[in-house]
Amino acid sequence: MIRRVAVFGATGSIGTSALDVIARHPQRLRASVLAAGSNVSALIALCATHRPDHAVIADPSGLTALRSGLRAAGLATQAHAGMAALDALAVDAEACDTVVAAIVGAAGLDSTLAALRAGKRVLLANKESLVLAGDLMMRAAREAGAVIVPIDSEHNAIHQCLPADGDRSGVARIVLTASGGPFRGRDRAALAEVTPAQAVAHPKWSMGPKISVDSATLMNKGLELIEAHHLFATPSERLDVLVHPQSLVHSLVEFIDGSTLAQLGLPDMRTALAVGLGSPERIASGVSGLDLLQHGRLDFEAPDTDTFPCLALARAALIAGGTAPALLNAANEVAVSAFLQGRIRFLAIPALVEHVLAALPTLPADSLDVLRDADAQARRAAGQAIDSGVVH
Numbered sequence: 096m097i098r099r100v101a102v103f104g105a106t107g108s109i110g111t112s113a114l115d116v117i118a119r120h121p122q123r124l125r126a127s128v129l130a131a132g133s134n135v136s137a138l139i140a141l142c143a144t145h146r147p148d149h150a151v152i153a154d155p156s157g158l159t160a161l162r163s164g165l166r167a168a169g170l171a172t173q174a175h176a177g178m179a180a181l182d183a184l185a186v187d188a189e190a191c192d193t194v195v196a197a198i199v200g201a202a203g204l205d206s207t208l209a210a211l212r213a214g215k216r217v218l219l220a221n222k223e224s225l226v227l228a229g230d231l232m233m234r235a236a237r238e239a240g241a242v243i244v245p246i247d248s249e250h251n252a253i254h255q256c257l258p259a260d261g262d263r264s265g266v267a268r269i270v271l272t273a274s275g276g277p278f279r280g281r282d283r284a285a286l287a288e289v290t291p292a293q294a295v296a297h298p299k300w301s302m303g304p305k306i307s308v309d310s311a312t313l314m315n316k317g318l319e320l321i322e323a324h325h326l327f328a329t330p331s332e333r334l335d336v337l338v339h340p341q342s343l344v345h346s347l348v349e350f351i352d353g354s355t356l357a358q359l360g361l362p363d364m365r366t367a368l369a370v371g372l373g374s375p376e377r378i379a380s381g382v383s384g385l386d387l388l389q390h391g392r393l394d395f396e397a398p399d400t401d402t403f404p405c406l407a408l409a410r411a412a413l414i415a416g417g418t419a420p421a422l423l424n425a426a427n428e429v430a431v432s433a434f435l436q437g438r439i440r441f442l443a444i445p446a447l448v449e450h451v452l453a454a455l456p457t458l459p460a461d462s463l464d465v466l467r468d469a470d471a472q473a474r475r476a477a478g479q480a481i482d483s484g485v486v487h
């Protein structure tokens with residue numbers, strides 16, 4: 096049977112990689128729903144290529160242009176707008192059986208949670224939703240029998256290395272690799288004046304602007320620690336980070352018998368997406384195999400948490416639990432957006448996250464309302480700190 100795939104965040108880096116893999120397998124996969132934030136013309140162009148049943152533009156002001164563009168292109172694709180339309184299509188049994196959750200930021204939470212509650216197969220790239228509400232999401236998946244395939248290179252690697260039956264008793268340690276980002280090896284003084292253009296120029300991966308900045312601050316690896324904790328039910332003390340500048344070893348799992356399994360490959364997210372789209376079978380992704388002779392060497396070093404405090408802040412939030420990861424994530428989203436707009440300096444990103452975590456209490460995270468409230472409060476506190484110049 097053909098898998099009907101909804102791609103949420105279709106115009107982004109992950110979304111277009113997912114569509115590339117889907118288009119390689121017309122007998123097996125079909126893009127049935129495409130959704131984007133606000134870029135109507137990019138969404139229409141994707142619809143012309145992939146001919147989905149439904150197209151959603153999250154920004155409601157884009158509906159008229161989407162509808163007329165689809166009609167002008169002679170497409171039968173139905174146009175929808177608003178986040179509620181995303182949630183409705185995520186649960187609709189006719190519309191899709193698989194959801195690629197590739198919206199950036201906490202904005203992806205509701206549609207991802209809706210897909211999990213509906214028992215869909217979810218290819219989860221939207222790591223911020225797990226950081227914000229990981230316990231609730233994992234519980235929803237268990238209760239509904241939803242399958243989650245991690246679409247983060249590290250977590251997809253770990254997913255491939257762990258036993259498929261879910262038995263974790265033999266696992267001693269999980270090691271996430273990190274490229275170190277564009278500023279690896281620099282000290283704090285050298286980071287004072289770095290620009291958004293320098294921060295988004297990742298040495299190994301081509302990604303959206305938000306995750307590229309997160310990679311430059313190492314917050315991305317911090318978010319990934321929290322993500323790994325939820326996906327693999329592993330406590331902080333058994334999660335390690337190792338900097339590996341070549342980005343060829345995507346992560347490692349160490350077992351109690353002394354074995355370490357790793358997954359290697361070129362840095363291209365289509366491999367992870369193919370694992371999720373094809374499983375249990377392996378399917379072609381368009382990514383070629385790894386020629387280790389050509390690469391020659393694999394280097395490893397410890398992360399520098401003095402220069403890049405975001406990693407330590409995220410680790411502390413994971414250990415604190417409750418609403419702390421939600422506060423961390425929201426403050427970071429505000430900080431990264433302000434940095435990209437040229438409103439704050441690079442070093443203000445960790446400063447702002449630290450400020451918000453110190454200013455707001457960490458509460459038990461026993462409901463979605465509590466988490467949403469923490470997210471909103473952190474955004475407010477971060478915005479005020481920027482506006483008042485406390486952090487700049």
Ligand code: NAD
Pocket residue numbers: 103104105106107108109110130131132133134153196197198199200202220221222223246247248300301302303304305306364
């Ligand atoms: P991107 O900026 O390239 O794309 C983001 C997508 O989300 C776009 O299609 C955009 O239209 C959509 N979007 C943004 N705001 C929205 C909203 N409010 N409602 C609906 N849609 C909205 O980002 P990306 O690099 O593709 O990353 C997407 C997610 O995947 C992020 O959570 C990121 O951390 C994760 N991820 C990305 C990579 C990568 O290689 N790019 C790797 C691992 C994880």
Ligand code: MG
Pocket residue numbers: 247248249319
């Ligand atoms: Mg990653």
